[in-house]
Amino acid sequence: MTGTRTIYVPRDAAARALGADAVAATLANNPDVTLVRNGSRGMIWLEPLVEVQDGDGPRMAYGPATAADIPAILDGTSDKALGPTDDLPSMKRQTRLTFQRVGVIDPLCLRDYEAHGGLVGLRRALAMSGTEIVTEVTDSGLRGRGGAGFPTGIKWNTVAGAEATQKYIICNADEGDSGTFADRMLMEGDPFTLIEGMIIAGLAVGATRGYVYLRSEYPDAIEAMQEAVEIARTSGLLGDVLGSGRLFDMEIRIGAGAYVCGEETSLLNSLEGKRGVVRAKPPLPALEGFLGKPTVVNNVISLATVPVILEKGAAHYRDFGLGRSRGTIPLQIAGNVRQGGLFETAFGLTLGEIVEDIAGGTATGRPVKAVQVGGPLGAYFPLSKFDTPFGYEEFDGQGGLIGHAGVVVFDETADMLGMARFAMEFCAVESCGKCTPCRIGAVRGVETIDRIGRGDAAAIPLLTDLCETMKDGSLCALGGFTPFPVMSALTHFPDDFAKAKEAAE
Amino acid sequence: MHSAQAPADLSAQVAAICAAHLGREGPMLPILHDVQHAFGHVPEAALPVIALALNVTTAEVHGVVSFYHDFRDAPAGRHVVKICRAEACQAMGANDLADAAKARLGVDWHGTTTDGSVTLEPVYCLGLCACGPAALVDGVVVGRVDKARLDAILEEAGA
Known part of the structure; x- marks a missing residue:
């Protein structure tokens, strides 16, 4: 063999959950190869996806690999061979901007990061004024990827315009929505991108301190981010930023298992050390946020997209997309699917293309019944709505939301009354208790759905009415959006709510 | 005080x-x-x-x-098994899996076996939604947990 041989075995939590550590262990003491624990390429159905690279040659993919496959992979006779990774159909169809380095580089090697375009955006930003950076981000059309879809540049502009002794950049990494894992994959696979994005945000608005509020359910992401921040600090990326005289430092803070802390105001309370109770708005966090100071609160993906916008320019990013949804979106394809994982692409694919084509239908082989888009607060879409294009306004127009772009597929065995009940139960468990429609409404919702389940059709209008109250009267999206899954299940799958009645009769 | x-x-x-x-x-x-x-x-x-x-x-x-759900007022069992209850895992049979775990351990959610070996907790999403049902066993992620895998996990935990 000529030159060096590098073997990539992902350290991504999904790959580890499928046995990547056992695969890596067989290579750890092999003197003939250099082992790199990269992020995941996103094709979770192929994980653990092992890549072999000789010298500067193409990376050859093998998967799903087990420890037993390694000898054959090393001598080139493995039946798990998939060809060059970059030529895999799923890779070729993607437009990877935010995730351009995830799965490619060693996540904790700053040199590798720079060799793949890292810090280009930050170096450009350091030569710009804050206003120019804000304008660039505004012009890119980037909207909050956490779910609300608020234009990132406009939020930054508010914070930039506020007068204060201290401002903050807070990254919302409390990715609690079922079916979403883009934040996790990015933090585990390319943590410096998030750090770079936060520094650029700090330069843009005049903030010198940042926090990542990271959920405790992500032990692997916590480890990666903490290590990355340490490396960034010792190598002069954090602190005096690249020796520019501009200051920015940041810290990783761990959540404590409360879903509602993904809501920005309850996240701020939690970060301050209080109960994670929602705050009424106004005041906006942009003006009175963390410790009462002007604060940018952005999702991981929003912040991690900023470096590529600065690297390639606002126009490059804006040219992708559909309508008012500009750029790319990392779709997370999950649940009962043949090919689950992360697929970054321009906005605009239809839901049907995503489910049938990219996800390849269900894992069980049974017909698709429903698709929940946007997490536990997102609507269940029936087959009849599969022509809906993936975009903020387009999904809103169909009574749904794209949220954090999780797409969870259910086959025909799904019991939609059960799913509606679960939505209410989840809301009851996770409600912060601040507002009555959510705190009490969710409990009554479970009871009312149980009545319907026992065959009491008179409870159906009651449930509809309750959902209206929760939607209109709740302080935040938890109580306000729980009606989406409940009402969509009731509206599109009425048979599941009538079956129980027939059984009772 | x-x-x-x-x-x-x-x-x-x-x-x-x-x-x-x-x-x-x-x-x-x-x-x-x-x-x-x-x-x-x-x-x-x-x-x-x-x-x-x-x-x-x-x-x-x-x-x-x-x-906060994470903070306990009493120590957990020697092993903590968290099973994801969220929608994506439910689409792959998480409810049946949870029922099997409860039956085998003889506890409900948040319960600890009488011998103190295992505490069973629900968790709402581990970000392993493309390889569900998912579990977190003493902080280690496990994907595609079927009943056989669950039995092996609980066996190893001494339950």
Whole structure:
């Protein structure tokens, strides 16, 4: 063999959950190869996806690999061979901007990061004024990827315009929505991108301190981010930023298992050390946020997209997309699917293309019944709505939301009354208790759905009415959006709510 | 303060944890995480010590501790098995899996087996939604957990 041989075995939590550590262990003491624990390429159905690279040659993919496959992979006779990774159909169809380095580089090697375009955006930003950076981000059309879809540049502009002794950049990494894992994959696979994005945000608005509020359910992401921040600090990326005289430092803070802390105001309370109770708005966090100071609160993906916008320019990013949804979106394809994982692409694919084509239908082989888009607060879409294009306004127009772009597929065995009940139960468990429609409404919702389940059709209008109250009267999206899954299940799958009645009769 | 008089060594240990975090903005959660890490739970006797350090009332500390699912008021079993209950895992049979776990362990959610070997907890999403049902066993992620895999996990945990 000529030159060096590098073997990539992902350290991504999904790959580890499928046995990547056992695969890596067989290579750890092999003197003939250099082992790199990269992020995941996103094709979770192929994980653990092992890549072999000789010298500067193409990376050859093998998967799903087990420890037993390694000898054959090393001598080139493995039946798990998939060809060059970059030529895999799923890779070729993607437009990877935010995730351009995830799965490619060693996540904790700053040199590798720079060799793949890292810090280009930050170096450009350091030569710009804050206003120019804000304008660039505004012009890119980037909207909050956490779910609300608020234009990132406009939020930054508010914070930039506020007068204060201290401002903050807070990254919302409390990715609690079922079916979403883009934040996790990015933090585990390319943590410096998030750090770079936060520094650029700090330069843009005049903030010198940042926090990542990271959920405790992500032990692997916590480890990666903490290590990355340490490396960034010792190598002069954090602190005096690249020796520019501009200051920015940041810290990783761990959540404590409360879903509602993904809501920005309850996240701020939690970060301050209080109960994670929602705050009424106004005041906006942009003006009175963390410790009462002007604060940018952005999702991981929003912040991690900023470096590529600065690297390639606002126009490059804006040219992708559909309508008012500009750029790319990392779709997370999950649940009962043949090919689950992360697929970054321009906005605009239809839901049907995503489910049938990219996800390849269900894992069980049974017909698709429903698709929940946007997490536990997102609507269940029936087959009849599969022509809906993936975009903020387009999904809103169909009574749904794209949220954090999780797409969870259910086959025909799904019991939609059960799913509606679960939505209410989840809301009851996770409600912060601040507002009555959510705190009490969710409990009554479970009871009312149980009545319907026992065959009491008179409870159906009651449930509809309750959902209206929760939607209109709740302080935040938890109580306000729980009606989406409940009402969509009731509206599109009425048979599941009538079956129980027939059984009772 | 009557009921929760802290033993001196606990007091000292908690006070030391508090002191390590006092310079931070919003030190409460980092302190609670460290206390739980040190004792396996947040002992009631630790609350007044934390309250004193942060200059808040014990009731406020109690309010914070009780708000978050992660903080325990009693130690867990020797192994903690968390099974994801969220939608994506449900689409792959998480409900049946959870029922099997409960039946085998003879506990409901949050319960600990009588021999103290396993605590069973629900978790709402581990971000392993493309390889469900998912579980977290003593902090280690496990994907595509079927009943056989679950049995092996519980077997190893001594339940």
